Amino acid sequence: MPVPPSRLLGAAAFLVGAALLSPPSLTAQSAPSIPFEKYTLPNGLEVILHVDRSVPIVAVNTWYKVGSGDEQPGRTGFAHLFEHIMFMGSQHVPVGKFDQWLEAAGASNNGSTNFDRTNYYETGPSNALPLMLWLDADRMGFLLPTMDQEKLDLQRDVVKNERRQNVDNVPYGRFLESVLPVLFPTGHPYSWEVIGSMTDLSAATLDDVTRFFRTYYAPNNASIAIAGDFDADSAKAWVSKYFADIPRATAPVRPTVPTVRLARDTMLVVEDRVQLPRVYQVWRSVPALHTDDVAMQALAQVLAGGRSSRLYRTLVYEQQVMQDVGAYQQSAKLDGMFVLQATAKPGQHPRAAVQAFEQEIARIAREGITSRELERVRNGMRARMLDELSSVLGKADRLNYYNYFAGTPDFAAQDQARWDALTSADVQRAAATWLQQPKVTLSIVPQGKPDLAITGGSR
Amino acid sequence: MRRPMSCAAIAAIAGVTLSHATLHAQPVDRTAPPRLAAPTAVTMPTTEERTLPNGLKLVVVTQRKLPLLDAVLVLRHGTEADPIGKEGLGALTAALLREGTAGRTSLDIAEQQAFLGIRLGSGASLEQTTVSLHAPTAVLDSAFALMADLVLRPAFPQAEFTRVRSETLTGLLQLRDRAPAIADRAFAALLYGESHPYGRPTAGTETTVETITRADVQRFWETWYRPNAATLILVGDISVEDAERRARALFGGWTRAELPLIATAANPARASTGITLIDKPGAPQSSFRIGSVGVARDTPDYHALMVLNTLLGGSFTSRLNNNLRETKGYTYGAGSSFAMRRAEGPFTARAEIVAEKSDSALLEFMKELRAIREPVGEEELEKAKQYLILGFAERFETTADVASQLAPLVTYDLPLDTWGGFQRGVASVTAADVQRVATRYLDPSALRIVIVGDRARIEAPLRATNVAPLQLRDAMGREVPRP
Numbered sequence: 055m056p057v058p059p060s061r062l063l064g065a066a067a068f069l070v071g072a073a074l075l076s077p078p079s080l081t082a083q084s085a086p087s088i089p090f091e092k093y094t095l096p097n098g099l100e101v102i103l104h105v106d107r108s109v110p111i112v113a114v115n116t117w118y119k120v121g122s123g124d125e126q127p128g129r130t131g132f133a134h135l136f137e138h139i140m141f142m143g144s145q146h147v148p149v150g151k152f153d154q155w156l157e158a159a160g161a162s163n164n165g166s167t168n169f170d171r172t173n174y175y176e177t178g179p180s181n182a183l184p185l186m187l188w189l190d191a192d193r194m195g196f197l198l199p200t201m202d203q204e205k206l207d208l209q210r211d212v213v214k215n216e217r218r219q220n221v222d223n224v225p226y227g228r229f230l231e232s233v234l235p236v237l238f239p240t241g242h243p244y245s246w247e248v249i250g251s252m253t254d255l256s257a258a259t260l261d262d263v264t265r266f267f268r269t270y271y272a273p274n275n276a277s278i279a280i281a282g283d284f285d286a287d288s289a290k291a292w293v294s295k296y297f298a299d300i301p302r303a304t305a306p307v308r309p310t311v312p313t314v315r316l317a318r319d320t321m322l323v324v325e326d327r328v329q330l331p332r333v334y335q336v337w338r339s340v341p342a343l344h345t346d347d348v349a350m351q352a353l354a355q356v357l358a359g360g361r362s363s364r365l366y367r368t369l370v371y372e373q374q375v376m377q378d379v380g381a382y383q384q385s386a387k388l389d390g391m392f393v394l395q396a397t398a399k400p401g402q403h404p405r406a407a408v409q410a411f412e413q414e415i416a417r418i419a420r421e422g423i424t425s426r427e428l429e430r431v432r433n434g435m436r437a438r439m440l441d442e443l444s445s446v447l448g449k450a451d452r453l454n455y456y457n458y459f460a461g462t463p464d465f466a467a468q469d470q471a472r473w474d475a476l477t478s479a480d481v482q483r484a485a486a487t488w489l490q491q492p493k494v495t496l497s498i499v500p501q502g503k504p505d506l507a508i509t510g511g512s513r
Numbered sequence: 514m515r516r517p518m519s520c521a522a523i524a525a526i527a528g529v530t531l532s533h534a535t536l537h538a539q540p541v542d543r544t545a546p547p548r549l550a551a552p553t554a555v556t557m558p559t560t561e562e563r564t565l566p567n568g569l570k571l572v573v574v575t576q577r578k579l580p581l582l583d584a585v586l587v588l589r590h591g592t593e594a595d596p597i598g599k600e601g602l603g604a605l606t607a608a609l610l611r612e613g614t615a616g617r618t619s620l621d622i623a624e625q626q627a628f629l630g631i632r633l634g635s636g637a638s639l640e641q642t643t644v645s646l647h648a649p650t651a652v653l654d655s656a657f658a659l660m661a662d663l664v665l666r667p668a669f670p671q672a673e674f675t676r677v678r679s680e681t682l683t684g685l686l687q688l689r690d691r692a693p694a695i696a697d698r699a700f701a702a703l704l705y706g707e708s709h710p711y712g713r714p715t716a717g718t719e720t721t722v723e724t725i726t727r728a729d730v731q732r733f734w735e736t737w738y739r740p741n742a743a744t745l746i747l748v749g750d751i752s753v754e755d756a757e758r759r760a761r762a763l764f765g766g767w768t769r770a771e772l773p774l775i776a777t778a779a780n781p782a783r784a785s786t787g788i789t790l791i792d793k794p795g796a797p798q799s800s801f802r803i804g805s806v807g808v809a810r811d812t813p814d815y816h817a818l819m820v821l822n823t824l825l826g827g828s829f830t831s832r833l834n835n836n837l838r839e840t841k842g843y844t845y846g847a848g849s850s851f852a853m854r855r856a857e858g859p860f861t862a863r864a865e866i867v868a869e870k871s872d873s874a875l876l877e878f879m880k881e882l883r884a885i886r887e888p889v890g891e892e893e894l895e896k897a898k899q900y901l902i903l904g905f906a907e908r909f910e911t912t913a914d915v916a917s918q919l920a921p922l923v924t925y926d927l928p929l930d931t932w933g934g935f936q937r938g939v940a941s942v943t944a945a946d947v948q949r950v951a952t953r954y955l956d957p958s959a960l961r962i963v964i965v966g967d968r969a970r971i972e973a974p975l976r977a978t979n980v981a982p983l984q985l986r987d988a989m990g991r992e993v994p995r996p
Contacts, residue, residue, distance in 0.1 A: 108578050110553035111906050146543045150839070153830045155546055158896040160903020162829075179903045184547040192543060211842025211867075218797045219845045219865045225690035283553070295541055327795055328690050330683070361623035371620065374676055377683045399683055430628045437630030437649055440581055444911040 088449050090463050091286065097302045098274025101293055102453045102463050104281040106446055112282035113177045114186040115450035116194075117458060119277075120270035121170040122250070123243030123309055123388065131213070131250015132258055134167040136266050138209035140174065141165070145196035149205070152189055159185050169244050170387040171458060177447050180283040184292045187280075191296035194276065197267055203260055210255055217249045225328045226498050232324050233336050237316065237391060237494050243309040244389055272303035277457050281450035311388045316492040323507040324498045330377065331499040331506035332397040333404035335411055339392040339488045342385035342459050348472045349484035350383035350392055352431045356423050356481070357381045357414055358394060362430065364414050365396070365407075375402045387459060392488060398506070404497060408508055419486035422478035432473050439470070555906045555936070558915050560929045561753045565761060567769045568741030572929060573756045574748040574915055580650045582749035583912040584657070586664060587923045588642040589742040592715040593775055594733070597708070601717020602725050603637040605681060606733045610635045610644065612673035615666040619673050622659065631656045635663065639715055640855055641924040642737070647913060650750045653759075661763035667734060674727040685719050689988060692793045693865060696800035696965040699990035703789055704804065704859055704961045709778045711858065718989065741769040744923045749912040780806050780857060786960045788875075788975060788983040789990065792968035798844075799871045799966030800863075803878055805959055807860035810853035810925040816938035817946040818851050818954070824897040824947075825849050825885050826862055832881050833862060841877065843870040851954075855925065860954060868967050872974035875962070879980055882960070885951045889944050902936045963990070 161178025238245035358381035369376040396407035456465035497507035592603040648656040705712030826833035826849025837847040847864035
């Protein structure tokens with residue numbers, strides 16, 4: 055069985071569907087919750103425990119409240135590069151032993167970075183819990199004594215290969231790095247991609263590592279969620295033993311978001327090694343938990359979320375001019391964006407998609423969505439929540455998400471309430487408010503075929 | 514454009530000095546990792562089996578943690594049943610199940626699926642076809658009815674057939690954009706030959722899919738979708754009685770029929786190691802696939818091979834990943850696998866390698882594939898074994914996990930309690946076993962090496978390694994037509 059070894063810049067960079075769970079129940083089922091206990095160590099480390107003894111496994115999930123949005127100009131990609139360095143050993147853990155000891159205990163691990171946070175997690179048999187905590191504590195408290203240029207250089211090479219594998223050698227892979235600097239104004243924390251540029255990755259120094267660690271990797275900037283088969287008292291004792299003497303640091307301040315918005319529609323054209331042209335339209339929208347957050351999620355589903363959506367029906371099914379369509383609302387902590395995309399069938403021009411986008415958005419802004427569409431979207435969201443409650447790692451990550459984004463792990467019920475309260479008028483207003491603003495239109499076209507790009511208004 | 518360093522960062526640096534004052538707890542002895550208690554024994558899910566009069570087998574695992582159910586209908590045949598020249602037929606047939614039934618249109622099906630909040634998929638791989646359902650139990654009646662309708666009453670409307678075939682052809686065109694996908698397809702074709710079922714492309718080619726007609730699809734479904742060649746696996750919030758009652762009501766009318774035999778194909782003759790280079794101009798990475806014909810799923814060496822592969826390329830700390838990624842930095846990840854099938858499936862080692870290190874990476878791959886035949890040390894062996902033994906519990910966490918562990922047992926005719934012996938089987942593997950299977954199944958002098966990358970940059974350095982003769986092929990793995 056291949057285990058693709060990865061410290062993925064996970065799907066978390068696109069916390070799309072995942073960010074909008076609401077508890078389930080199509081009708082009579084009681085709303086599942088994630089019972090938890092939360093406390094804070096004197097050094098500021100937040101600890102969240104969720105006991106589920108159904109399977110003898112455990113997940114430890116640590117969130118540091120730092121992401122690519124905290125990077126400095128000239129150092130894009132650094133938060134994610136740093137994530138890689140966190141696996142290279144610490145004062146009491148020689149290089150390589152972090153993974154070797156965990157594997158010998160039957161455990162796996164990974165981490166991911168997005169705009170807002172970096173997470174690290176281990177899963178494995180429940181008896182491995184103290185080892186997981188001990189390892190996580192050592193890198194939280196004692197990373198720098200054994201940090202050196204060699205570790206940095208090695209992971210820099212690995213990350214550059216991650217970029218090649220997920221961006222440069224992937225068709226349409228340059229989508230985000232083309233759009234973000236235009237969609238968000240200069241200086242906006244989301245105006246560059248999480249993976250960063252090759253130039254900036256090359257420029258990162260050992261001093262950057264030290265400074266970043268001291269600024270962000272302190273217990274008072276982190277929360278640790280433990281979920282699964284364990285005894286709460288033992289877990290508390292281990293957490294206290296391994297983490298309590300790690301000193302706090304001055305709390306970092308997150309960047310602010312410029313209020314300035316895109317002034318006019320902007321057309322971008324990128325040539326790529328692809329067979330078919332694809333068009334993206336991207337709007338700046340709303341952050342997670344904003345009043346219009348769920349309305350925008352619903353809008354994405356109704357417009358192009360799967361084979362029951364409006365644009366699938368017109369462009370892929372009826373007219374058969376597009377190979378695929380898609381939409382999502384990305385609700386990050388400080389801001390958000392809304393994306394529509396379509397790939398043209400051979401011989402077709404993406405213009406047809408852009409016209410359909412405009413028509414459907416206008417229709418929803420005028421008429422709202424049907425009650426059937428509303429119910430469909432709600433049911434889909436409830437089912438997704440149930441799925442996330444299926445695994446201890448999913449629950450641990452969800453608890454940390456609510457803790458950071460909503461200020462409390464106890465947010466599942468309120469999250470569901472947002473969906474229960476959603477109306478067609480909300481979706482209508484959201485479409486009118488956010489999607490009739492200036493947008494970025496990006497065409498990614500086959501090399502030498504700029505005529506397949508969108509270059510003017512669709513009217 | 515630079516902006517000044519934020520106040521936050523400056524304050525934080527200053528804060529570090531202050532923070533040491535808060536250090537008051539007793540220092541902890543951190544010199545060694547904690548000793549762990551004995552692991553909790555893993556309890557295997559209890560399976561109940563039933564057989565309907567029409568031959569449909571039922572496997573039920575009751576798991577009531579959440580109001581969810583996973584159902585997987587496993588049909589014993591897949592794209593291996595594609596007629597020669599109609600490659601892609603099995604995959605197209607499976608896709609078309611969702612495109613209309615006697616009583617529902619394609620859009621009805623999609624709408625119903627979304628409304629119920631369920632996942633309902635169908636697909637064919639080499640040796641099995643599956644229709645899978647993931648549903649909240651609150652909507653089970655409707656969800657099951659929809660699933661059964663897809664399997665038993667597909668209408669294959671002509672218009673939907675034409676559209677989906679066209680989408681498939683477009684998908685095959687787009688495959689040219691992805692070097693890793695080109696490498697996978699060419700590796701299979703070059704290792705087994707295009708007339709062997711394991712060498713033929715499961716999704717077909719643009720040429721073969723063009724020739725498929727609606728009548729072909731109808732015939733494929735009538736021939737291969739039969740209850741006596743099917744098993745329905747149900748895992749989740751359901752009792753055995755309820756499961757059986759539902760299965761009888763929904764699938765009881767499915768009629769049995771004899772299935773044709775699929776001729777077994779001879780393995781290709783042993784060939785000495787050779788490199789095939791497929792040009793992908795401008796590719797920043799080279800896709801490496803290196804391997805040989807391996808073993809069938811019923812091999813008596815199963816556990817020894819699992820241990821061997823775990824330490825060679827099946828885990829993060831494995832030799833291939835440790836060398837090519839964590840030591841050399843040539844890749845984001847390297848790994849290996851034994852695909853065990855009814856007959857001997859491929860062993861494959863793989864990685865996406867930065868273009869300018871293609872030659873160095875080839876040498877490292879060869880070094881590891883030679884070294885694995887030497888005796889393995891005790892610590893490394895134990896780590897691999899414990900990783901498999903203790904990590905086993907995680908494979909049975911969710912209803913979907915359990916269903917996915919059971920499905921291959923059905924496909925490969927293995928007893929449903931097979932996993933109950935896994936930990937014991939791995940525990941019994943010795944260093945001598947690992948060396949024996951490495952020597953037997955991994956022969957560095959008889960490897961297919963397929964590399965898809967930027968020929969202009971990598972051909973000369975690859976040739977200069979003198980690892981093996983190098984031939985150029987097109988994206989299908991065929992000879993490049995001379996201009």
